[in-house]
Amino acid sequence: MKAPRIAVLGAGSWGTTVGAIASRSSPTIVWARDPSAAREIAECRTNERYLPGASLPRGLRATSDLAEAVERADVLVAGVPSQGLRSVLRNVAPILRPWVPVVSLVKGLERGTHKTMTQVVAEELPGHPAGALSGPNIAKEVASGMAAAATLAMPDQGLAAQLADLFRTDKFRIYSSNDVVGVEMAGACKNVYAIAVGMADGAQAGANTKAMVMTRSGREMARLGEALGGRRETFAGLAGMGDLIVTCTSPHSRNRHVGEGLGQGRALADVLAGMSQVAEGVTTTPVVVELAEQVGICVPIAREVLGVVEQGRTVKDAYRGLLRSAPGHETEGDGW
Ligand SMILES: NC(=O)C1=CN([C@@H]2O[C@H](COP(=O)(O)OP(=O)(O)OC[C@H]3O[C@@H](n4cnc5c(N)ncnc54)[C@H](O)[C@@H]3O)[C@@H](O)[C@H]2O)C=CC1
Numbered sequence: 001m002k003a004p005r006i007a008v009l010g011a012g013s014w015g016t017t018v019g020a021i022a023s024r025s026s027p028t029i030v031w032a033r034d035p036s037a038a039r040e041i042a043e044c045r046t047n048e049r050y051l052p053g054a055s056l057p058r059g060l061r062a063t064s065d066l067a068e069a070v071e072r073a074d075v076l077v078a079g080v081p082s083q084g085l086r087s088v089l090r091n092v093a094p095i096l097r098p099w100v101p102v103v104s105l106v107k108g109l110e111r112g113t114h115k116t117m118t119q120v121v122a123e124e125l126p127g128h129p130a131g132a133l134s135g136p137n138i139a140k141e142v143a144s145g146m147a148a149a150a151t152l153a154m155p156d157q158g159l160a161a162q163l164a165d166l167f168r169t170d171k172f173r174i175y176s177s178n179d180v181v182g183v184e185m186a187g188a189c190k191n192v193y194a195i196a197v198g199m200a201d202g203a204q205a206g207a208n209t210k211a212m213v214m215t216r217s218g219r220e221m222a223r224l225g226e227a228l229g230g231r232r233e234t235f236a237g238l239a240g241m242g243d244l245i246v247t248c249t250s251p252h253s254r255n256r257h258v259g260e261g262l263g264q265g266r267a268l269a270d271v272l273a274g275m276s277q278v279a280e281g282v283t284t285t286p287v288v289v290e291l292a293e294q295v296g297i298c299v300p301i302a303r304e305v306l307g308v309v310e311q312g313r314t315v316k317d318a319y320r321g322l323l324r325s326a327p328g329h330e331t332e333g334d335g336w
């Protein structure tokens, strides 16, 4: 059987990495919004802004022409940050053939609508099967061939198995799941909690404090995700606890870096001005808090992150606020 043609939207660190993996077995093209980024990938086999030092495979094509990328695609991979995906998909809709499945790499929730990315896909590309690939996957490490694993969640397990084969290598293990909302909520929420743990780093808290916040964050995101229809075991898996661990501890995590800057007393705008890549947790934090309100779930850790990110509270205030509340039953209460 002929290998399917894959189009990846977004030539950032993760879109480029996943495109590079897929290009080893299938014809793959990455769409970059910026023509000079597409030229750099196509001509120099590098993407210095997003994947410094990486040497990209010859088979990976790149273009800034959306129609060229998408019109003959058999599989569409979405790697554009959450707040930009809808408008890109709107432009893709008239070009994409109607049966093409969509795999989202995106770990964020849309502001205003509170939608996950496969829900955005369902609205903008109705009828296209959609799933999410998510897990503890720092792009730089995956791109350099270090072993890692992710979960591909789709309602149709037969299609999930076929798509998983496109991204699987001997070093990149792809597991399957049908808990799409659980996998997407886990991927979006862990960024918010990595900001909380980064704040502890910046404020020079100890390892015990960080372990406490990570563990209770895992429970907070599982409670919210379950209330939205996700399964508890998903939050204990690769897309949940696995990704929470790596994002809260990796020196490469952009969300943890934002929290660290805030913990050092820097202003959010100043921290973001020094970054060339996205930190999805910044825009997803208010969405998490609003969604939690809608479904009646307490999310004290996310609320404190929101206080610092959007409401002028200091990191000290946030941690004092958290420590003031009395701990209840470890696994049954709705506190933190
Ligand atoms: N970098 C990583 O280690 C991983 C990232 N992810 C997720 O993948 C998604 C993409 O992130 P990265 O590639 O890391 O981001 P990035 O910051 O490295 O690159 C983002 C790319 O999207 C483009 N872009 C931004 N806004 C756009 C818009 N409105 N329209 C079109 N293009 C736009 C940028 O030009 C850039 O090429 C995020 O949701 C992230 O959470 C998931 C797993 C690992």
Ligand SMILES: O=C(CO)COP(=O)(O)O
Residues within 6 Å of the ligand: 107, 135, 136, 137, 138, 139, 191, 194, 243, 246, 247, 252, 253, 254, 255, 256, 278, 279, 280
């Ligand atoms: O999703 C990621 C790792 O799995 C990347 O995390 P950051 O966006 O915080 O860098």
